Amino acid sequence: MRKILGMAFPLPLALSLSLGLLAAPAHAAPPKKETAPAPAAAPAPTTPEEKLAAMKINIAAAVAAGKKASFFCANCHGEDGNSKYPEVPNLAGQNPAYLLEQIRKFGSGQRKDEFMQGLIKVLSDDERVQISLFYSESKVVPGNADAALVRRGQDTFGKLCVRCHGEDARGNEKIARLAGQQKEYLIRSITRYRDKTGERIDPLMQIATAPLTNDDIKAVAAYLTTKR
Ligand code: HEC
Ligand code: HEC
Structure with missing residues (x-):
């Protein structure tokens, strides 16, 4: 309550x-006559603090x-x-x-x-x-991965992925956050883009993933799953 x-x-x-009070128009229709007295209206928030x-x-x-x-x-x-x-x-x-x-x-x-x-x-x-x-x-909650694999994946990410997915791999409105994602899902998803096997046909992702070997994909997924 x-x-x-x-x-x-x-x-x-x-x-x-x-x-309702926030959305009330400035010139609301006059209130109907009521037999019972209308309850006092709560004041609409006026100061920035109240609005926040x-x-x-x-x-x-x-x-x-x-x-x-x-x-x-x-x-x-x-x-x-x-x-x-x-x-x-x-x-x-x-x-x-x-x-x-x-x-x-x-x-x-x-x-x-x-x-x-x-x-x-x-x-x-x-x-x-x-x-x-x-x-x-x-x-x-980020996942765990082999340290050597993570370093290799970081290198690949910096070369091929960072310009769209961002320095921290957090993406933006249109582009997915990859930091902390499940490793297995990342591997499947990246492989589908590369091999054009899924219905998620995205030309930008196809170009970005085309040079990746299966081992590169494992490494980049290892790096991404450990990121906060
Ligand atoms: C030119 C921009 C661009 C580059 C470079 C890029 N991506 Fe993407 N990525 C996108 C866009 C846009 C989507 C969303 C596409 C869609 O809706 O299917 C996406 C989606 C993804 C997804 C799916 C995420 C999810 O939650 O399902 C993964 C995984 C991914 N990218 C990994 C990578 C990796 C790894 C690289 C580097 C090898 C990379 N991307 C490079 C733009 C880019
Ligand atoms: C039976 C298991 C299951 C249930 C229940 C389920 N999902 Fe999913 N969801 C999945 C799988 C598997 C995928 C990945 C599909 C793929 O590989 O593209 C997914 C993908 C997604 C994605 C895309 C994530 C990304 O990174 O691109 C969103 C969003 C999502 N689910 C939302 C929901 C919502 C909302 C509900 C409840 C109404 C829901 N899911 C219920 C299994 C499930």
């Missing part, structure tokens, strides 16, 4: 109240809704987006816009996975946004 003006409201009601506090409540509520909506995804991707299986990608710490775009692609069939597609189709637009936000706010 959250308290507004000393009255306790369940959280969703409290939120819709404050959202209100926005934080909205984000926290969306993240909480995302955790709830992702209960089935947790079977494979883990409670907090750190996956339970080597071939299932971590979603924790991934860029939210990238996650949302991949969810859209699974939903439309542009990206295929026998397990994922059916699940994604039943999600509403709001749930997709909330789930993407929830996973992006979660911390990814």
